[in-house]
Amino acid sequence: MNTPAPPVLVVEDLELRIGNAPEPIVDGVSFTLNAGETLCIVGESGCGKSLTALALMGLLASPPLQQSGGRAEFQGEDLFKMPRETLRRVRGGRMAMIFQEPMSSLNPALKIGEQIAESVREHQGLGFEAARLRALEMLERVRIPAAEKRLNEYPHQLSGGMRQRAMIAMALANDPSLLIADEPTTALDVTIQAQILDLMRSLSQESGTALIMITHDLGVVAEMADKVAVMYAGRVAEAGSAQQIFDDPQHPYTLGLMSSMPSLGGSRERLVTIPGSVPSPIDMPRGCRFAARCPFVGDDCAEAPAAREISSGHSVSCWRAPLEDAVTETEARIA
Template sequence: MSLVNTEAQPDLLVVQDFSLRFRGAPSDQINRVSFSVGSGKTLCIVGESGCGKSVTSLAMMGLLPAGAAQINSGKMLFEGQAMNLADPKAMRKIRGSRMTMIFQEPMSSLNPVFRIGDQIVEAVKAHSDATDAQARDRAVAMLQRVGIPAPAKRMRDYPHQLSGGMRQRVMIAMALVNDPALLIADEPTTALDVTIQAQILELIRDLQAETGMGTIMITHDLGVVAEIADTVAVMYAGTVVETGPAERIFNDPQHPYTIGLMSSIPQLTGARGRLSTVPGMVPTARNMPAGCRFSTRCPFARPVCTTEPPLVEIGDGHQAACHFAPLEIKLKESA
C-alpha cells in the first residue's frame, strides 16, 4: 500500500497497515491504518468522535493499558527504526524525548498537587543527565519560549492558578523541553476560546518552524486543518478512508465521508439554510458492518460495498478507500 509522502527523504514516522483490537471485541477498533509524516511537516488526522483518532495516537505513544489491546497487523517506523510497542522499556526511551504528546485537557494532564516548574523539571531529568539547576534553567527558558510572562516566578505556580490558555502553554513547554523530533497534539485547542486557539496554533507553528519537528495534529475542526495541515488523513470507524495533500482533500474530496464532513462546514456567504449532516452514527466494534465501514451511512452504497475497499491512488499522493473513487468517473459509469 502506498503512503502519503512519496519524497526521496525518509519520513519521520510511518504507520503501515496497522490494526489493533481491544480484548473481548469482535472486530478491530483500528483497521489497517496507514499514514506518514515528515520532519517539519504537519499531518492532521480528522474525523468525528469515536473514529479512532485518539486510540491511534495513544498506540503510537505506547500508552494503551498493558494487555488491553492486541496488535493484529502492521508496523510503525520512527526515524527509520521499527517501534516495539509491546516493550514498555523501549517505548520509554523515545516517549517524552524523541516523540511527545500534548493532550486535549491540560487541567487533567497536569498534576494538580505539584508546581508547574517541578513537573517540567521532572520531564527534563527523566531523559537527560542534567543537574537540578540545569533542568530548572531549561524549564524557565522553555516557559519563556512559549510566551509565559515572568517564567521564573510562574515556575512556583500550581495548575489551578493559571488560565486554560496558560495551562496549555505549560503543556506545550513540557512536551518540547527535550527538543523532540515528533509532536502529537490531540485536540490541543479544545475548550479554549477562539482567540486563545489562534494563539496556541500560531505558537505550535512557530516552534515547528524553529525546530524542524514533525507534527501530528488530531482534530475534528476543519478550520484548524485548513490553517495548518500539509497533509490530511481522514478517519472513520477506525480506518483511514482518505489521505493526501491538504489542498487536494479540500478542493477535491473523493470519499463520501469526506464529502459529508466538508458539506457540514457553515458558509459565511450565500442563502441561509440548515447545515448538511451525515445521517446515522459511527458504528461500534460490536456492530461493525462488513466491507466498507461507511456503507451503512453512504448515499452511494452498492452491493460491492460489502467487500473492504483498498486505499487507491487518485493522483499526487491523494488516496481514497472507496470502490467508486474517483467518484466523478466511476459513479457515472455505474449509473
C-alpha cells in the same frame, strides 16, 4: 545530489483490537511523516484517531486493547518491538504528546516549573538548577507572560490557555523529533485557540519537529495541515495533501464533512448532515464501514474497498471514486 532525509515516522497497516471483537477497531492505518511536516488526522468522535496516537506512544489500555498487526517505524526503530524501558526513554524525549485537557495531564500537586524540570532531568540528565533554567526558557518560548512567576505556580492557578502552553512547553522541552497533539485546542475559546495553533506551527517550523495533530475541526486542518488523513470507523477513508483534500474530496465521508462546515460568507440554508452514527467498536461491519450512511452505496460495498491512488499522493478507499462519475450515474438512475 543531496539524499533526501529518511521519514521521521512510517506507519504501515496498523491494526488494533478490543477483547474478542470479530473485527479490528483500527484497521490498516498507514501514513508517512517527514521532518517539519504536519499531518492532521480528522474525523468524528469514535473514529479511532486518539487510539492511533495512544498506540504510537505505547499508552494503550491493555487489556482490553491490543496492537494486533502492523508496524510503526520511528527514526528507523519499530515502536511496537521496542523493549519497555527503551520506549520509556523515547517517550517524552524524542517523541512527546500533548493531551486534550491539561488539567487531567498536569500533576495538581506539583508546580509547573517542577513538572517541566522533572522531564528534563529524566531525559537529559541535567542537574536541578540547569533543569529549572531550561523550564524557564521553555515557558518564555511558548510566550507565557511573567514566566518566572509561573514557574512557582500550580496548574489550578493558570488559565486554560496558559495550562495548554505549559503542556506544550513540557512536550517540547527535550526537543522531540515527533510531537502528537490530541485535540489541543478543543477546550479553549477561539482567540486563545488561534494563538496556540500559531505557536505550535512556528515552533514546529523553527525546530523541524514532525507534528501529528488529531482533530475533528476542519478549520484547524485548513490552518495547520501539510497532509491530511480522514479517518472513519478505524480506517483511513481518504489521504492526501491539504490542498487535495479541500479542493477535490473524493470519499463520500470527506464530502459530508466538508458540506457540514458553516461558512461566514456562504448561504443561510440549513447545513448538510450525515445521517446515522459511527458503528460501535465492538460491532464493526465487515464491508465498507461507511456503507450504512453513504448516499452512493451499492452491492459491492459489502466488501471493504482497498485504498487506491487517484492522483499523485491522493488515495481513497471507496468503490465509487472518483465521485464525479458516481454522481453522474446516480443522476442518470434517478432520471
